[in-house]
Amino acid sequence: MVEDEQEVVEAPMSTPPQTAALAGRVVMVDGQPVASVTVRVEGLGLHQAVAGDGSFRIEEAPLGQHRLSVGTGERDGGFELIGPDHFDAGDEAIVLVARVSQVTFTAQDRDGAPALFRSLSLEVTPHDGTPMGGGGAYSSRERSSTTRALPPNCTVRAWAKGSQGIFAGTIETPLDGGALDLVLRSDSEDTATLELRVSGGIERLVEPRVHLRVRGLDAHTYIAAEQALERTMLVPGLAPGRYSLEVSLMQASGTEPEEALALTGLPREFEIEGPGPIPIDAVLAPGALVGLELVPSDSWTAEGGAEGAVTVEVTPQGAERPLEMEWWQVTDAPLIQCAFDMPPVGVRVRSDRSLAPGAYELRVEGEDFQPFIQDFEVGVQGGLVELLVPLVTK
Numbered sequence: 001m002v003e004d005e006q007e008v009v010e011a012p013m014s015t016p017p018q019t020a021a022l023a024g025r026v027v028m029v030d031g032q033p034v035a036s037v038t039v040r041v042e043g044l045g046l047h048q049a050v051a052g053d054g055s056f057r058i059e060e061a062p063l064g065q066h067r068l069s070v071g072t073g074e075r076d077g078g079f080e081l082i083g084p085d086h087f088d089a090g091d092e093a094i095v096l097v098a099r100v101s102q103v104t105f106t107a108q109d110r111d112g113a114p115a116l117f118r119s120l121s122l123e124v125t126p127h128d129g130t131p132m133g134g135g136g137a138y139s140s141r142e143r144s145s146t147t148r149a150l151p152p153n154c155t156v157r158a159w160a161k162g163s164q165g166i167f168a169g170t171i172e173t174p175l176d177g178g179a180l181d182l183v184l185r186s187d188s189e190d191t192a193t194l195e196l197r198v199s200g201g202i203e204r205l206v207e208p209r210v211h212l213r214v215r216g217l218d219a220h221t222y223i224a225a226e227q228a229l230e231r232t233m234l235v236p237g238l239a240p241g242r243y244s245l246e247v248s249l250m251q252a253s254g255t256e257p258e259e260a261l262a263l264t265g266l267p268r269e270f271e272i273e274g275p276g277p278i279p280i281d282a283v284l285a286p287g288a289l290v291g292l293e294l295v296p297s298d299s300w301t302a303e304g305g306a307e308g309a310v311t312v313e314v315t316p317q318g319a320e321r322p323l324e325m326e327w328w329q330v331t332d333a334p335l336i337q338c339a340f341d342m343p344p345v346g347v348r349v350r351s352d353r354s355l356a357p358g359a360y361e362l363r364v365e366g367e368d369f370q371p372f373i374q375d376f377e378v379g380v381q382g383g384l385v386e387l388l389v390p391l392v393t394k
Contacts, residue, residue: 022087023057024094026050026070029082029176034070034102036149037079042067061089070098072149079151101152101173106145107160107184108167115186116142117162123220125155152177159237160184161225168237186234192272194235196247198263200284202229205261209250211324211353217242217269226250238278242271247282248323250353251289257384262287262356268319286382287354290314290362291330294345296369296391309342310366310391314351317359317375326352345369345391354382364389 022041026034033054040047041061050056067086071078080099087094107115119138137146142162150156153175160167167184170191187193194214202208208229215222219241227233229249247263263282272278294310313322327340327349343349345366357380364372369391376385 020090117160
């Protein structure tokens with residue numbers, strides 16, 4: 001008798017998971033949640049911004065133990081953690097205690113009403129005296145408040161800029177950090193406020209806007225703002241020290257040269273010795289627009305257009321840095337609305353802001369061309385300064 005042979009089929013073995021989540025929350029030393037930081041898994045490139053209640057969850061961490069860090073971005077793990085910082089993948093009850101200050105910035109106008117701002121710039125100086133900078137953050141929409149995570153044991157100077165002007169304030173972060181509120185104001189009793197007072201024919205300008213730049217010569221302070229021109233413009237929050245000042249008037253698209261005005265009478269540098277107002281008077285007077293014709297040599301032909309762009313710098317005589325300028329293309333039609341920061345070769349362009357009377361240096365450079373440098377003057381009558389730029393290929 002022959003027995004039937006039966007095929008034995010073994011059930012497939014299930015593959016154990018190779019990854020797991022790391023989850024928990026981030027708190028300050030006092031136990032309050034931190035809502036403006038990022039948690040990173042060191043060495044893996046895994047990161048997650050925490051939620052408003054300080055919670056986080058990082059999926060697909062390889063099995064094993066990992067070191068976590070807390071910072072303000074994907075790559076910055078800059079805040080000190082108090083207590084454990086190594087955890088096993090699969091741990092979903094993690095508590096990270098960070099020595100961090102969470103500062104909420106709000107802005108108020110001179111009457112104490114809430115004010116909107118679009119950008120926030122910070123100057124962070126630890127109490128040991130080593131400046132850290134701080135950088136700035138910009139938003140496409142205006143807001144009345146924002147929250148940032150900052151180091152403890154520091155002096156923080158803040159400047160917010162919006163359509164209503166510049167607002168400033170200073171705060172000291174505690175040794176162990178914590179939640180703080182800082183109201184930024186357009187006037188300050190503790191620091192100096194630059195008062196730029198403008199006289200002259202503002203009513204002659206169409207949509208007048210001004211670009212203002214204040215830079216500390218013996219500190220790290222740097223304030224740049226672009227806003228509507230007013231009779232009095234305030235730059236608050238300035239500590240004692242020496243500063244450079246640059247103010248340029250932006251001209252609306254289609255402005256004719258004979259209509260151009262510029263701000264004159266401004267000092268290139270000023271000094272602050274203590275708190276209070278620092279009045280600086282500026283006068284609107286005839287200014288000059290700069291027209292350039294960028295003429296390449298016969299041996300050069302543009303391919304794709306982008307390769308034919310050049311950088312154009314206009315620097316006042318004696319200044320260390322060029323003016324921040326853009327250029328509009330000049331055609332038979334009125335000036336077009338879009339502007340170039342690197343104008344293309346082979347077209348005529350005109351500056352977007354006017355120059356006060358004085359001496360300037362023009363420098364034009366491009367990857368395909370030899371540098372072109374020329375000095376020129378702007379007369380007291382203003383108008384249009386037309387410059388021919390013959391570009392020679394390398």
